[in-house]
Each structure stands twice: as structure tokens, then as C-alpha cells.
Amino acid sequence: MSDKKRSFSIANIRDIIPGLLVSVAVGFASILLSNFIPKVGAATISIFLGMLVGNLFLNQKVFHKGYKFSETDLLSYSIVLLGGTLSISTLMExxxxxxxxxxxxxxxxxxxxxxxxxxxxxxxxxxxxxxxxxxxxxxxxxxxxxxxxxxxxxxxxxxxxxxxxxxxxxxxxxxxxxxxxxxxxxxxxxxxxxxxxxxxxxxxxxxxxxxxxxxxxxxxxxxxxxxxxxxxxxxxxxxxxxxxxxxxxxxxxxxxxxxxxxxxxxxxxxxxxxxxxxxxIPNGLSHVFKELSNKFEIIALAAIGLKVNIxxxxxxxxxxxxxxxxxxxxxxxxxxxxxxxxx
Incomplete structure (x- = not known):
């Protein structure tokens, strides 16, 4: 890999990290909050919590690339992992x-x-x-x-x-x-x-x-x-x-x-x-896929909320x-x- 490509990749990662960390923090905060209000669920909480903190003080430009990565890439990984928990018979439904x-x-x-x-x-x-x-x-x-x-x-x-x-x-x-x-x-x-x-x-x-x-x-x-x-x-x-x-x-x-x-x-x-x-893909690994898929999904939903500019x-x-x-x-x-x- 050339120095130019390497520096470009490092710069990309640096741009993504701030928004990704915020998305992860909001996502896991939502998971913790869902233990107290389970009927609402972590997914719903992550959207609203993201909208709240995003519009109050976390909508600066420095976070935007990380939010976009969390919303698009993590959600894409979540969907691929979801496939490893569903059989063809489910699709045929x-x-x-x-x-x-x-x-x-x-x-x-x-x-x-x-x-x-x-x-x-x-x-x-x-x-x-x-x-x-x-x-x-x-x-x-x-x-x-x-x-x-x-x-x-x-x-x-x-x-x-x-x-x-x-x-x-x-x-x-x-x-x-x-x-x-x-x-x-x-x-x-x-x-x-x-x-x-x-x-x-x-x-x-x-x-x-x-x-x-x-x-x-x-x-x-x-x-x-x-x-x-x-x-x-x-x-x-x-x-x-x-x-x-x-x-x-x-x-x-x-x-x-x-x-x-x-x-x-x-x-x-x-x-x-x-x-x-x-x-x-055995059942044990499928269970791991399901857990990872859910976590990626909640982080992605937090990013969606964070990006909403009222x-x-x-x-x-x-x-x-x-x-x-x-x-x-x-x-x-x-x-x-x-x-x-x-x-």
C-alpha cells in the first residue's frame, strides 16, 4: 500500500471515530435504559435519545462522518448477520x-x-x-x-x-x-x-x-x-x-x-x-450473529436519530x-x- 493510500485510510478512520463513539455511547445507553422501560425497547429509545442529544449539542460537523458510517455500514453488517439467523423457509413465507x-x-x-x-x-x-x-x-x-x-x-x-x-x-x-x-x-x-x-x-x-x-x-x-x-x-x-x-x-x-x-x-x-x-452456520454461531446484529442495529438507529436536524x-x-x-x-x-x- 502506498503512503498516499495509507494516509488516506488513516484520515478516514480518524474522521469516523468521533461520530462512531457517540453512536456507540448512545446505543449502549439505550440498551441500559431499556432495562427500566422494556416495553419501549432499546431500538426506539436509541432513535429518540439520538434525536435529543444530537439537536441539543452533538450535531457538529466533526461527528457527521462517524454518524454516516454507523447508519450505513453498521446497518449493512447487521442485515448480513441477520441472514445467518434466517432459513430459506422463512423467506418463502x-x-x-x-x-x-x-x-x-x-x-x-x-x-x-x-x-x-x-x-x-x-x-x-x-x-x-x-x-x-x-x-x-x-x-x-x-x-x-x-x-x-x-x-x-x-x-x-x-x-x-x-x-x-x-x-x-x-x-x-x-x-x-x-x-x-x-x-x-x-x-x-x-x-x-x-x-x-x-x-x-x-x-x-x-x-x-x-x-x-x-x-x-x-x-x-x-x-x-x-x-x-x-x-x-x-x-x-x-x-x-x-x-x-x-x-x-x-x-x-x-x-x-x-x-x-x-x-x-x-x-x-x-x-x-x-x-x-x-x-x-451452526445454531451456536447463529445466536452470536443475532446478538451482534441487534447491537449493530441499535447503534445504527442511534446514528439515524443523531443525524435528524429538526x-x-x-x-x-x-x-x-x-x-x-x-x-x-x-x-x-x-x-x-x-x-x-x-x-
């Missing part, structure tokens, strides 16, 4: 109805986002990013869609913010709604949470507010949505450039070359799931806020109807 439910829910979300955005007067690029972010996997989907449709950074930043804001509100609303509608029945509640929420972290957090079983099954619903990322990005690229054959050919080449790819943690999840199903949420314009609100309402209405018809 979704069945063809579950897969159809996900496809229809994504399609409705995309159509609703494009239609509502057009009625509110937003440009095509912004509507495409809002559609992909809400339908697939939040910030990751927006980041994958933006270069394909030639979106500018300002639109990208606003889209990421409003999609995450919508997800944060729904993250707390859906457990309450599923309690009222389904009395927290595992399949229906998991479908509602995993089929609606914008990011993987929000799905994990919302599911954990209900139960361990709902959290795990909701994550599976979400992972299936993420698998369709490549398809959604390709479709939006095609719609954006449908009159330009050369650009369409470039998009096809990008998909073939793997420039638009399924996130690594989804592949890792299925690999560890297959290993557990084949009994290559002042930024308030600053969002009326039209953009209405856009997020209307999409969220459309998602909730469609998920209720689809659960009634299919599950």
Missing part, C-alpha cells in the same frame, strides 16, 4: 402473494409520486428522484437515479431530505396504525412497515418498535424492494431519454457493466441465509412538504388496500 404485493405497492408509489409532483409543479428530474426514493430505498435509490437522469445536486439534496423526513414520520405512525388495524399480527404489520418505509434503517427501527418477529420479516419485505432498484433506475433513465437512442444504449451498457448494482448487503444477506439453511425539517418549503405528505398518504392507503386484497 412471503410467497407469490407477498412478491406481488411488493411489486404493486412500488408501482403505485411511483405513479403517485410522478402524478402528485406534476400537479404541484415540480420538474421531471425531481419527480423521478422522489418516486425512486419512496418506492425503493430512500437516499440510496435517489443517489443511483440522479446520475442516470442528469439531475443536479440541489434537487438531489432536497429529494433526499424530504424522502427521509417522510420516512421518519411514517416510522412512528405505522406501528400505531398497524396496532389499530391488525393488532400487530406479524405478516400484515411486517408488510405495512416493510412495504412502505423509505430506508432500511427506518424499517428496522419501526419494526423493532413492534416486535423482533415483525422487525425481521419487515426487513425481508424491504430487501425484496431493494432488489428491484436496478429495474427502477433503468426505467427512469429510459423515460428521461426515450428520444435519445445513444443515451439508452449507454444505460443498458451501465446495467450490464454493473454500474447500477444491487447493494452488497442484499447479496450478503442471501449468502448467509443460504449457509444457515444448509446448516453450514431545524432543517422546519425549513423545508410548503410545496415540498406537501409533496412528501401526499406521497406518504398515498403509500399508506395503497398498502392497506393491497394487504386486504392479497395477504
Amino acid at each position: 412471503l410467497g407469490w402473494r407477498g412478491i406481488l404485493f411488493i411489486i404493486l405497492q412500488m408501482a403505485i408509489t411511483i405513479v403517485a409520486a410522478l402524478y402528485i409532483g406534476k400537479k404541484l409543479g415540480f420538474g421531471q428530474n425531481f419527480r423521478f428522484m422522489m418516486a425512486s426514493g419512496n418506492a425503493v430505498c430512500g437516499s440510496s435509490a435517489i443517489a443511483a437515479t440522479a446520475p442516470v437522469i442528469d439531475a443536479d445536486d440541489k434537487d438531489k439534496g432536497i429529494a433526499i431530505t424530504i424522502v427521509n423526513v417522510t420516512g421518519i414520520f411514517l416510522m412512528f405512525i405505522l406501528p400505531l396504525l398497524s396496532k389499530f388495524l391488525y393488532n400487530h399480527e406479524v405478516m400484515n404489520t411486517s408488510a405495512m412497515i416493510g412495504g412502505t418505509l423509505q430506508s432500511v434503517g427506518q424499517v428496522v427501527a419501526s419494526g423493532a418498535m413492534v416486535s423482533e418477529e415483525v422487525k425481521d420479516l419487515a426487513t425481508i419485505f424491504k430487501i425484496v424492494r431493494v432488489i428491484f432498484l436496478v429495474v427502477v433506475v433503468f426505467i427512469f433513465g429510459h423515460l428521461k431519454h426515450k428520444h435519445n437512442e445513444e443515451i439508452i444504449e449507454e444505460e443498458i451498457d451501465d446495467v450490464k457493466k454493473g454500474k447500477v448494482r444491487i447493494p452488497w448487503y442484499v447479496i450478503g444477506f442471501f449468502i448467509t441465509c443460504a449457509l444457515f439453511s444448509l446448516h453450514i 431545524k432543517d425539517l422546519i425549513k423545508q418549503g410548503k410545496a415540498v412538504s406537501l409533496y412528501g405528505l401526499f406521497i406518504g398518504c398515498a403509500q399508506v392507503i395503497s398498502v392497506i388496500i393491497l394487504i386486504f386484497l392479497l395477504l
Whole structure:
């Protein structure tokens, strides 16, 4: 390794450490607090505690890279480890109805986002990013869609913010709604949470507010949505450039070359799931995976809370806020109807 690469890696680690340490501290504080209020749970406490301390005195720039690492990387490791605790038979619980439910829910979300955005007067690029972010996997989907449709950074930043804001509100609303509608029945509640929420972290957090079983099954619903990322990005690229054959050919080449790819943690999840199903991962090791997965998850959720800037949420314009609100309402209405018809 060259000196330049080595120094870059050391600098990266130094940038990550402050925010990572804060996330770990908030996460373990949440675990301790959950012993006194077990009905709330460490996952829920970590989100709220993170929001509290983050907005009071721990939202400085020095912590941001560590928060991002904790939210994205640790949560990705948590999902891969989760695969080592689930068998293929558990995944098959979704069945063809579950897969159809996900496809229809994504399609409705995309159509609703494009239609509502057009009625509110937003440009095509912004509507495409809002559609992909809400339908697939939040910030990751927006980041994958933006270069394909030639979106500018300002639109990208606003889209990421409003999609995450919508997800944060729904993250707390859906457990309450599923309690009222389904009395927290595992399949229906998991479908509602995993089929609606914008990011993987929000799905994990919302599911954990209900139960361990709902959290795990909701994550599976979400992972299936993420698998369709490549398809959604390709479709939006095609719609954006449908009159330009050369650009369409470039998009096809990008998909073939793997420039638009399924996130690594989804592949890792299925690999560890297959290993557990084949009994290559023994039950004892699977238990260790489960414990580590839970700890990583709680730290990641603490980081999500720490990153929520309440002042930024308030600053969002009326039209953009209405856009997020209307999409969220459309998602909730469609998920209720689809659960009634299919599950």
C-alpha cells in the first residue's frame, strides 16, 4: 500500500471515530435504559435519545462522518448477520402473494409520486428522484437515479431530505396504525412497515418498535424492494431519454457493466441465509450473529436519530412538504388496500 493510500485510510478512520463513539455511547445507553422501560425497547429509545442529544449539542460537523458510517455500514453488517439467523423457509413465507404485493405497492408509489409532483409543479428530474426514493430505498435509490437522469445536486439534496423526513414520520405512525388495524399480527404489520418505509434503517427501527418477529420479516419485505432498484433506475433513465437512442444504449451498457448494482448487503444477506439453511452456520454461531446484529442495529438507529436536524425539517418549503405528505398518504392507503386484497 502506498503512503498516499495509507494516509488516506488513516484520515478516514480518524474522521469516523468521533461520530462512531457517540453512536456507540448512545446505543449502549439505550440498551441500559431499556432495562427500566422494556416495553419501549432499546431500538426506539436509541432513535429518540439520538434525536435529543444530537439537536441539543452533538450535531457538529466533526461527528457527521462517524454518524454516516454507523447508519450505513453498521446497518449493512447487521442485515448480513441477520441472514445467518434466517432459513430459506422463512423467506418463502412471503410467497407469490407477498412478491406481488411488493411489486404493486412500488408501482403505485411511483405513479403517485410522478402524478402528485406534476400537479404541484415540480420538474421531471425531481419527480423521478422522489418516486425512486419512496418506492425503493430512500437516499440510496435517489443517489443511483440522479446520475442516470442528469439531475443536479440541489434537487438531489432536497429529494433526499424530504424522502427521509417522510420516512421518519411514517416510522412512528405505522406501528400505531398497524396496532389499530391488525393488532400487530406479524405478516400484515411486517408488510405495512416493510412495504412502505423509505430506508432500511427506518424499517428496522419501526419494526423493532413492534416486535423482533415483525422487525425481521419487515426487513425481508424491504430487501425484496431493494432488489428491484436496478429495474427502477433503468426505467427512469429510459423515460428521461426515450428520444435519445445513444443515451439508452449507454444505460443498458451501465446495467450490464454493473454500474447500477444491487447493494452488497442484499447479496450478503442471501449468502448467509443460504449457509444457515444448509446448516453450514451452526445454531451456536447463529445466536452470536443475532446478538451482534441487534447491537449493530441499535447503534445504527442511534446514528439515524443523531443525524435528524429538526431545524432543517422546519425549513423545508410548503410545496415540498406537501409533496412528501401526499406521497406518504398515498403509500399508506395503497398498502392497506393491497394487504386486504392479497395477504
